[in-house]
Amino acid sequence: MAEYDTETVVHEEMTLRNDAKMTARDVSVFYGQKQAVRSVSIDVDSHYVTAFIGPSGCGKSTFLRCFNRMNDTIDIARVEGDIDLDGRDIYDPKMDVVQLRARVGMVFQKPNPFPKSIYENIAYGPRIHGLAESKTDMDRIVETSLQRAGLWNEVKDRLDESGTALSGGQQQRLCIARAIAVDPEVILMDEPCSALDPIATAKVEELIDELQGRYAIVIVTHNMQQAARVSQRTAFFHLGHLVEYGPTDEIFTNPKADRTRDYITGRFG
Amino acid sequence: MSSPPSPPGHTVKSFDDDLRSLRSMIGRMGGLARKQLDDSIEALLTSDEEAADRICAKDKELDEMEMEAEAYAISIIARRAPMAGDLREVIAALKIGSVIERVGDYAKNCARRVSVLAGHVDRGVHPGIAEMARMASSLLDDALTSFAQRDSELAKKVAAGDEAIDDYYESLFQALLAQIAEDPNQTATATHFIFIIKNLERVGDHATNIAEMVHYSATGDHIADRPKGGDATEISLPL
Numbered sequence: 001m002a003e004y005d006t007e008t009v010v011h012e013e014m015t016l017r018n019d020a021k022m023t024a025r026d027v028s029v030f031y032g033q034k035q036a037v038r039s040v041s042i043d044v045d046s047h048y049v050t051a052f053i054g055p056s057g058c059g060k061s062t063f064l065r066c067f068n069r070m071n072d073t074i075d076i077a078r079v080e081g082d083i084d085l086d087g088r089d090i091y092d093p094k095m096d097v098v099q100l101r102a103r104v105g106m107v108f109q110k111p112n113p114f115p116k117s118i119y120e121n122i123a124y125g126p127r128i129h130g131l132a133e134s135k136t137d138m139d140r141i142v143e144t145s146l147q148r149a150g151l152w153n154e155v156k157d158r159l160d161e162s163g164t165a166l167s168g169g170q171q172q173r174l175c176i177a178r179a180i181a182v183d184p185e186v187i188l189m190d191e192p193c194s195a196l197d198p199i200a201t202a203k204v205e206e207l208i209d210e211l212q213g214r215y216a217i218v219i220v221t222h223n224m225q226q227a228a229r230v231s232q233r234t235a236f237f238h239l240g241h242l243v244e245y246g247p248t249d250e251i252f253t254n255p256k257a258d259r260t261r262d263y264i265t266g267r268f269g
Numbered sequence: 270m271s272s273p274p275s276p277p278g279h280t281v282k283s284f285d286d287d288l289r290s291l292r293s294m295i296g297r298m299g300g301l302a303r304k305q306l307d308d309s310i311e312a313l314l315t316s317d318e319e320a321a322d323r324i325c326a327k328d329k330e331l332d333e334m335e336m337e338a339e340a341y342a343i344s345i346i347a348r349r350a351p352m353a354g355d356l357r358e359v360i361a362a363l364k365i366g367s368v369i370e371r372v373g374d375y376a377k378n379c380a381r382r383v384s385v386l387a388g389h390v391d392r393g394v395h396p397g398i399a400e401m402a403r404m405a406s407s408l409l410d411d412a413l414t415s416f417a418q419r420d421s422e423l424a425k426k427v428a429a430g431d432e433a434i435d436d437y438y439e440s441l442f443q444a445l446l447a448q449i450a451e452d453p454n455q456t457a458t459a460t461h462f463i464f465i466i467k468n469l470e471r472v473g474d475h476a477t478n479i480a481e482m483v484h485y486s487a488t489g490d491h492i493a494d495r496p497k498g499g500d501a502t503e504i505s506l507p508l
Contacts (some may be wrong), residue, residue, distance in 0.1 A: 225350055252352050254489030258276075264352045266279045 009257045011246030014043065014233065018087070021046045021216045022067060022104075022186060027081035029062050029071060036062045038240040039081070044186065049208060049217040051231035051248065053224055055268065058237040060220050064188050067218065068104035069097055085186070102129055105179030109191040111171035113163030113178075118155050121163040121174055122146065125182040141181055148214075149177035150207050169200020176207060180215075187211070189219040193226065205230050224264055228252045236260045276354065287345050288355065291362050292417065294338040295369070299413035301331055302369045303406055305376035306472060310402040312383050313465070314395060321383035324376060331373035338366040354486070361486035365416060368475045368482075372409065375468040382461045389458045394444055398466060401437040405472040408434065412479040421487040427480035428492050434473035441466045 010016070016023070020043035029037035037059040044050055044067070052060040062071065069090060071077040083090050090100055102125065113121050122142045123132075132138035142159070146152040151173045155166070163174050172192060179187055189208075193201040208230045211217060221227050227234055227248065234251040236243045236259070244251065244260040255261045262268055278285050305324055312320040342363045345351060351359050408430055415424040445459040445466075484492045 224352070228352075253356060255353050261353050262276055265276065265355050266281060266284065266352075267277050268280060 004259045005257065006241055008041075008242045009244040009246070009260075011244075011250060011256070013247055014245045016041060016043055020044060021086065023082075023084045023087075024063075024066070025082040025084075027063065027066060027079065027083060029059070029066060030078045030080075031062075031074070032076045036240055037066075040237075040242045041081075042235060042242060042245060044216050044218055045233075046185070046216040047213050048233050049212050049219060049231040050233045050235065051227035052218065052220045052235050052237060053222075053227045053263075054237035054243075055263065056222075057239075059240040060235075060237045061190050063237070064190055064218060064220050067186065067188055068101045068106055070106065072097065099129075102182040103184055104186040104188060105182065105184040106188045106190065107172070107175050107179055107192050110195050111168060111175050113166070113171050113174050115162065115164055117160050118146075118163050118166070118174065119159040121178050122181045125178060129182050131182065145177040145181040146174075148180050148211065149173045150203065150210065151177055167200070169196050169203055172196060172200065172204055173207060176204070176211075180211075184215060186216040186218065189217065191220055191222060194222060201226070224252075236263060238263065284349055284355075287341075287349065288358065291338065291341055291345060291359065294334065294341060295362050295365055296413065296417050298331060298334045298338060298366060298369045299409070299416070301327075301334070302372045302376065303409050303413070305331065305373055306379075306402070306409070307406055309376040309379040309383075310399065312380055313386065314399060316383065316387035318384050318387060321380040324380035328373050328377040331370055335366050335370040339363060342366070354489070357486040357489065361416075361482040364482055365479050368478050372472055372475055375472055378468050379465050382465060386458065386461055394441060394448070394462060397437065397441045397444070398462070398469070401434060401441065401466060401469050404434050404437065405469045405476070408473055408476040409479075412476040412483070415480055415483045419483070419487045421484045424480040424483040424487070425492060428477045428484065431473035431477045434470060438466050438470040 016025075022044040023042075024044075025041045026039045027037060027041070028035060028039050040059075040063055052064060054060045062077075065071045066079055066083055067090075071079055079091065085100070085103065089095070090104075114124065116124070119142055122145050123138050126132050126138060126141050132141055143152060143156075146155060151170060154170060155161075155174075163171065166174060172195075176187075176192075193204050196204065205226065208217060208219065212232075219227070219230065231248045233245070234248045235245040236251065236255075236257075238259055244255060244257040246256070251260065252264060255264060305327060308320060309324050311317070312324060342359050345359050346356075349355070408427060411423060411430070412427045414420070415427060442463060445463050448455050448459045481492050484490070
């Protein structure tokens with residue numbers, strides 16, 4: 001492979017600030033001896049969709065999973081550096097991780113509805129977080145969440161049916177509705193469309209558009225066209241490094257780093 | 270600073286072939302347009318009406334080449350979803366194709382005047398027209414070379430280089446106006462020549478347009494704004 005600079009190129013608009021919704025500073029992640037993420041600093045703002053792109057093994061998913069401490073579930077994973085949510089260190093031992101994951105929700109590659117009714121899939125989170133005082137309250141949360149996820153009209157007459165009986169695309173939107181139900185501030189999406197067909201993908205992308213502004217959204221995607229379509233900011237990762245972070249339209253029309261250019265134009269390797 | 274180094278080839282090699290084909294289509298168009306321009310001035314200066322007819326007929330070929338290049342560029346966009354420098358290059362090729370087609374129209378426009386101007390050779394003005402045409406053609410050649418070689422430095426030079434043509438235009442224009450003032454019987458002839466030099470001046474403008482697109486395509490940055498002189502003759506016309 002050609003020689004590349006390892007320095008991160010940060011576009012002016014993305015200069016680090018301390019008042020961003022989430023801030024990561026010098027974050028490194030190790031799986032045992034292997035370093036998967038190398039000293040990455042980045043801000044995630046509300047009101048924007050931020051896309052993490054890069055080839056397999058570049059550390060983008062691992063890094064995403066730091067934002068709601070999903071890496072805690074992997075024994076050999078070790079996270080160094082600081083990640084703050086509204087200025088508060090999320091790795092502080094006093095941080096309630098369950099509470100954190102309600103504020104920073106996550107949607108995975110493969111839709112994973114609970115083997116329960118559609119209604120219960122949505123109601124579960126608000127119930128354990130005590131967000132509904134009455135059945136009427138809960139009904140309202142379920143309806144609003146399904147509506148925001150663009151699924152209400154398709155399921156309103158069969159809320160008692162199992163979530164797993166829905167199509168793949170509907171299941172994924174159900175999972176997004178489930179994340180929304182606990183009123184999060186940030187939604188992390190790890191390859192949310194890679195198991196979906198183009199129409200279901202378009203519906204999820206439309207949903208991301210709808211949700212933009214209400215939540216800070218971070219999406220990891222292999223599909224560069226998808227990053228170009230849904231995000232306003234794009235971060236390109238390679239070999240654990242953050243190579244470039246900038247406005248999406250600039251990254252895809254005029255990237256500054258040679259590595260970014262070669263990756264997005266299909267010249268790697 | 271020289272041009273940025275060319276990126277390595279695409280992983281999908283047929284994508285490189287597509288871009289190369291588009292580039293060579295535009296190159297061939299440029300070559301033909303320039304020949305049409307040179308030939309039309311030659312026909313004018315030698316009052317060769319047969320050659321002028323051939324030039325007019327050949328313009329159709331250029332129009333067809335433009336449509337073909339445009340269809341090819343659109344197909345690349347649809348099939349390859351080009352990004353970054355590739356995207357800029359395909360868009361530049363689209364725009365340059367239409368500029369070249371326009372240059373062909375100017376050549377045809379000159380050629381169409383050959384028959385009416387035959388026998389009205391004015392030694393005072395024609396050497397100037399020949400020189401102006403030579404400059405426009407040479408600037409166009411440099412612009413096309415900058416595209417073929419993705420040479421942003423050459424493009425910068427071309428973009429700054431049409432002032433001499435504008436100066437020539439201005440002085441020939443004044444000379445032709447003086448002719449009309451001296452001998453109103455020359456009005457029709459001189460007006461034809463004014464259109465011809467105006468066309469040549471536009472060729473210079475288009476060469477710089479091509480160069481600006483090449484620079485953007487190669488670097489992602491626009492050439493810093495150069496003073497756009499506009500057409501001085503429009504405001505210097507005596508009333």
